[in-house]
Amino acid sequence: MLTFNVRKLPAGACVDRTYLKGQNMMSKLLHTSRAVLHVDDDPDMLQLVAKYLSKDFQVHSIVDPTKAIDHLARTGCRLVILDIQMGEHNGLDLLRTIKRLDGGILVVMLTGLVSLESVLVSMRDGAEACLFKPMNKPEELVCTMEQCAEKVARWHRSVNELLVRRASESCKAELQLALMEN
Amino acid sequence: MLATSTAPILSTFSDDPDMRELVEMFVAEVPNKVNAFETYASARNWPKLRQLSHQLKGSAGGYGFDAISPLALRLEIAVTPSQPNVQEVDACIQQIVEVLRRLSV
Numbered sequence: 078m079l080t081f082n083v084r085k086l087p088a089g090a091c092v093d094r095t096y097l098k099g100q101n102m103m104s105k106l107l108h109t110s111r112a113v114l115h116v117d118d119d120p121d122m123l124q125l126v127a128k129y130l131s132k133d134f135q136v137h138s139i140v141d142p143t144k145a146i147d148h149l150a151r152t153g154c155r156l157v158i159l160d161i162q163m164g165e166h167n168g169l170d171l172l173r174t175i176k177r178l179d180g181g182i183l184v185v186m187l188t189g190l191v192s193l194e195s196v197l198v199s200m201r202d203g204a205e206a207c208l209f210k211p212m213n214k215p216e217e218l219v220c221t222m223e224q225c226a227e228k229v230a231r232w233h234r235s236v237n238e239l240l241v242r243r244a245s246e247s248c249k250a251e252l253q254l255a256l257m258e259n
Numbered sequence: 260m261l262a263t264s265t266a267p268i269l270s271t272f273s274d275d276p277d278m279r280e281l282v283e284m285f286v287a288e289v290p291n292k293v294n295a296f297e298t299y300a301s302a303r304n305w306p307k308l309r310q311l312s313h314q315l316k317g318s319a320g321g322y323g324f325d326a327i328s329p330l331a332l333r334l335e336i337a338v339t340p341s342q343p344n345v346q347e348v349d350a351c352i353q354q355i356v357e358v359l360r361r362l363s364v
Binding site for chain 1: 278281284285288306310313314316317318319320321322325328332
């Protein structure tokens with residue numbers, strides 16, 4: 078019985094372009110799965126959250142909400158922490174924009190006491206969780222982000238498995254064709 | 260009483276070596292915060308005061324200064340109406356400034 082190990086294919090072997098493209102994508106995704114973008118107009122909060130998360134995540138802090146989308150598009154970051162009330166900017170609008178950009182980006186709202194409606198809208202519009210300031214239990218934030226990272230990793234594994242299976246099927250078909258021709 | 264005493268207010272993280280540096284940075288920024296509150300209060304800039312009080316309410320507790328959050332919340336509520344009660348706002352700011360000046364690591 079023929080077995081295929083697509084991870085150890087020799088040079089020139091049948092590796093389809095989709096697989097290579099997928100591997101590049103995977104590499105980028107895995108690199109960014111522990112990256113967190115934190116958006117808040119309060120520098121004190123940015124510092125605090127960076128401190129709490131820096132042991133386990135690469136945190137990028139942004140005080141200007143208008144720069145968030147550009148950062149996400151540029152880096153492929155999959156995890157976002159978002160304030161709701163940021164001066165003249167509304168975090169709920171930014172949440173919707175992020176979700177339109179890529180529904181797979183996971184957003185955790187970290188906000189002061191706001192209306193119940195804001196929390197419900199956050200959930201409805203795709204936020205993973207809503208945590209409140211002041212942060213009495215920073216471990217709750219860490220735990221939430223770990224769960225989000227695990228969710229991202231699960232998707233990465235699924236995509237990776239699909240790519241491996243597709244490459245394997247492609248190799249199998251090409252070898253069978255070669256055997257028939259000989 | 261919190262607002263009439265002059266005793267230093269210590270962060271609950273004073274003995275936490277992991278947090279101490281961060282709290283020191285927060286305390287070092289206090290003069291700028293006081294200046295901002297006083298400047299915007301003089302200018303009757305309600306949106307800015309609302310933003311400042313909202314931020315302080317959210318962050319101070321995270322640095323171990325839980326006593327500030329209720330004062331900041333009171334100010335945030337006071338400056339929320341389109342025509343705030345100026346006396347109430349001034350009283351809140353005076354309290355906040357007094358407390359901010361007593362913060363210590």
